[in-house]
Structures are given as structure tokens and as C-alpha cells.
Amino acid sequence: MIEILTGSSLNTIQDFGRPHAMAMGVAQGGAMDRLALSYGNLLLDNPVDAAGIEIVFFPFRVRFHAETSFAVTGAACPAMLDDLKLPRDWAITARPGQTLTLRAPERGARAYLTLRGGLDVPSVLGARSTDLKGGFGGLEGRALQKGDRLSCLAASTLRLPAAGYGLARPCPLPPADGTRIRVLPAAEHDVFTPESLKTFHSAAWTLTPSANRMGYRLEGQDALVLTQPLSLFSHGILPGTVQVPPAGQPIIQMMDANTCGGYPKIATVIAPDLRLLSQTVVGAPVHFETITRDEAVQIIRREATDLERLAAEIATLRTQLVF
Template sequence: MIEILTGSSLNTIQDFGRPHAMAMGVAQGGAMDRLALGYGNLLLDNPLDAAGIEIVFFPFRVRFHAGMSFAVTGADCPVTLDDLQLPRDWAITARPGQTLIIRAPRQGARAYLTVRGGLDVPTVLGARSTDLKGGFGGFEGRALQKGDRLACMTATSIRLPAAGYGLSRACPLPPADGTQVRVLPAAEHEIFTPESLKTFQTAAWTLTPSANRMGYRLEGQETLALTRKLSLFSHGILPGTVQVPPAGQPIVQMMDANTCGGYPKIATVIEPDLRLLSQTTVGAPVHFREITREEAVQAVRQNATDLRNLTAGVSKLRAQLVF
């Protein structure tokens, strides 16, 4: 059992979401940085998609009411367990009564707290992720509040060294000078003016405060325009879709995106780079780079290979630890 000591409207329970439910009009949802959540679960010998806490409001404090192994991954945050400072991307075992504090990130935007076995919340439509818009999933369908107590799934104990363990730089974060994301052309790509298509890739777009789990609004000095007026019915969209409303400033759909929308689509962020965008801080520049379908497929395959290598690295490290 863990107790939430600080509440906000943004910290939620997430797993890998409900991609299968999009056909029913339900947002995919799930962790914005799936690699960070999956790595936290790897460190604890959990299923990759076990439910954890996505943290975007800091400082975040929890108290452990039982001895429990946990990991903190994702953004590079100062983390302390009572007076013990923990490295980034680290797993360790807490004693009953100890308090974990995760402070504002030095780099990145989202941290993840995973616990051995995963959080024990009801499965809704095949997942435990919180859908704030629909008010279901997670803990009572809402963000975590002060005083909430979360149970953990029953799991066999694992042995961790007293000082904990982890792999350095397991989950790369975007550099301070900007996030570069690779995109593929989307349905209305060719209807934008040649100047706009060039601007889309050469401009430094700034992430605005209007950035949440549904979408990231970007702004730049120039606007994106169509070659002709276009009237569209609402049509299917998904996380990564880059829409351009009449104001000419792009919006990137994120994990809680609606499943349909009527704005023209200029591009789609490839899945491996969507997590980098999720770790971009407000005010930071974002750069788009168009790639081919073959390059996108290769990037997805490389992402899968990196995850397999990370899994093998964790297994090897755990086998080498001296307890």
C-alpha cells in the first residue's frame, strides 16, 4: 500500500492504454513515455505494461505503508527516499513508513513511479490507464489526490541490493536546445502551400503552455496555409497526428487525443519520437523532419531492438548483482 501525500489535477495512473478501443471512439490513452514506464517495470521484473504513476506536477510525495520495491524513471528529477538521494532511472526497496519525494525535473517533463507487481486498480476496457475525459480507469477515473491509498498487485518478492540498481541513460531525453521529431506526410499534406511545407520543416516551433495529454499546441513566427479553402468532415486521427487549424499553428495529438477531428492534417509524428515530444518542456523549441515510409519502418524496428537490448541488459545486470 502506498499513500499519496501531494495531489494535483495532472498526476495519474497509466499503463500502455487502450489502442484496441479507438474503434469505439475511446482515446488510446496510456503513458506518454511508454519506454520510461516499461523500463521501470523491467527493473522490477513486472510485465512491461504494468500500471504505474505518471507524474507531471512536482514535488510529488508518497509514503510506503509496507516494504516494497519501486523504481523512478523518465525525466531527470532529484529523488530522495527519506534522506537517501537516488540516481536517475533507479530501483530500490523501501521500508514501511519511508517517504519518497520526486522534485521538479532538471531535464524532461514526466517521471514514472512503478512498484513491484504494478498498481492494483480495476481493468476497464482492457487497461488500467486513467481516462480523465471519460472519467474512468485508474483510481476512480480521476487524477490522484492527497490521501489516496493505492494497493499493489500480489507478486513474488524480488531481491534488490541495498543501494538499488539501474542502467544509466536507459531512456534518452530531448536535448535542451530542442526536440527533433521525425514525421510522415499526412492526408492533406499536398494541399498546403510549398512555402508552408518548407516552413513546417525549417521553423523552430515553440511548445506553448497549452500542452496536455490530449494535444500539444505549437507556435511559430510564420503560419501554415492551404493552397485552397478546404471543408472537411470529422475524420479519424490518432496520437502523433499534426493538425493545422485556421490560425495556421500546428497541434500535435497526444495519447488522450480524440479519435476524430476536422482540421487538415499536415503530418504524423512517428511513434518512437512521440515519447521525446512528451518529455519536451513548455517553451522549448520543436523541429520537424520529414522522412520516408521505409525510414519510419526502420525507426520502429530499431525501437523494438533497443527495447530488447534494454531487457537483456537489465536481466544481465540483475544476474550479476551481489546481494
């Protein structure tokens, strides 16, 4: 059992979301940085998609009421278990009465608190993710508030070294000088003027404060314009879609995006880079780089293979250690 000590309208329970409910109009949802959530779950020998807490509002504090193994992954935020400073992407067992404090990230934007067994909240439409717009999933369909108590699905401890253990290569975060995002051309790519396509690829776009789980608005010096006005029928859109509304400034659809839209689409961010965008802070520059579909498939395959290898390595390591 854990108790949330700091409330906010932004910290939510997330797993891998509801990709199969999109045909009902339900947002895909799920962790914005799925790799970070996966790392936390692997460290705790959980199913890779077990539900954890996505933290974007700091400081975040939680008290453990029972002995609980947990991991903190994702953004590089100073993490203290009482007086003990925890390294990045680290798992450890808390004793009853201990408090975990996460302070504002030094790099990145989102941290994930995963617990041994995964959080025990009801599965709604196939997932435990909070859908804030729909008001379901997670804890009563809402963000976590001070005083909320959460328990885990399985035995809450795992045999770990007393000081815990962590990943030698932590979750990659965007460099301070800007986030490089790889994209594929989308349906209306070729309807933009050649100058606009050049601007799209060469400009340093800035992430505006209008950035949440539904979408990230970017701002650049020059607006993107079409060679002819377009009136599109409503069509399905996926997280990663870069829409360009009439004002000419791009909006990148994120995990809680609407499932259908009508704005022209210039590009789609490849899935492995969408998590980098989710770790980008407001005001930071963002650069787009177009790649081919074959290159994108290779990157996606490599990420899947890397994660499988890491899971196998951690499992082997755990069988080889005595504590």
C-alpha cells in the same frame, strides 16, 4: 501499500492504454512516455506494460506503508528516498514508513513511479490507464489526490542490492536547445503552400502552455496556409497527428486525443519521437524533420529490438547477482 501525500489534477495512473477501444471512440490513452514506463517495469521484473504513476506535477511525495520495491524513470528529477538521493532511472526497495520525494525536473517533463507487481486498480475496457475525459480507469477515473492509497498486484518486493540498481544508459531526454521530431507526411501535406511546407520544416516552433495529454499546441512566426480551403469529413486520427486548424498554428495530438477529427493534417510524428515531445517543456523549441516511411519502420523496429535486448540483459544480470 503506498499513500499519495501531494494532490494534483494531473498525476494519473497509466499503462499502455486502450488501442483496441478506439473504434468505440475511446481515446488510446496510456503513458505519454511509454519507454520510460517500460524501463521502470523492466527494472522491477514486471510485465513491461504494468500500470505506474505518470507524474507531471511536482513536488510529488508518496509514503510507503509496507516494504516495496519501486523505480523512478523518465524526466531527470531530483529524487530522494528520505535522505538518500537516487540516481536517474533507478530501482530500490523502500522500508515501511519511508517517503519518496520527486522535485521539479532539471530536464524532461514527466517522471514515472513504477512499483513491483504493478498498481492494483481495476482493468476497464482492457487497461488500467486513467481516462480523465471519460472518467474511468486508474483510480475512480480521476487524478491522484492527497490521501489516496494504492496497492500492488503481486508481492511488493524484489531482491535488489541494498542501494538499488539502475540503467547505465538512462532514458533519452530532449536536449535543452530544442526537440527534433521526425515526421511522415499526412493526408493534406500536399495541399499546403510550398512556403508553408518550407516554414513547417525550417521554423523553430515553440511549445505553448496549452499542452496536455490531449494535445500540444505549437506556435510559430508564420501561420501555415492551404492552397485552397478544405472541408473534410470527420475521420479517425491517431496520437502523433499534426493538425493545422484555420489559425495556421499546428496542434499535435497526444495520447488522450479525440479519436476522430476534421482539421487538415500536415504530418504524423513517428511513435518513438512522440515520447520525446512529451518530455519537452513549455517554451522550448521544436523542429520537424520529414523522413521516409522505410526510415520510420527501421527506427520503430530498432526501438522494439533495443527494448527486448535490454529486457534480456536485465533478466540475465538478475540471475548472475547475489545480494
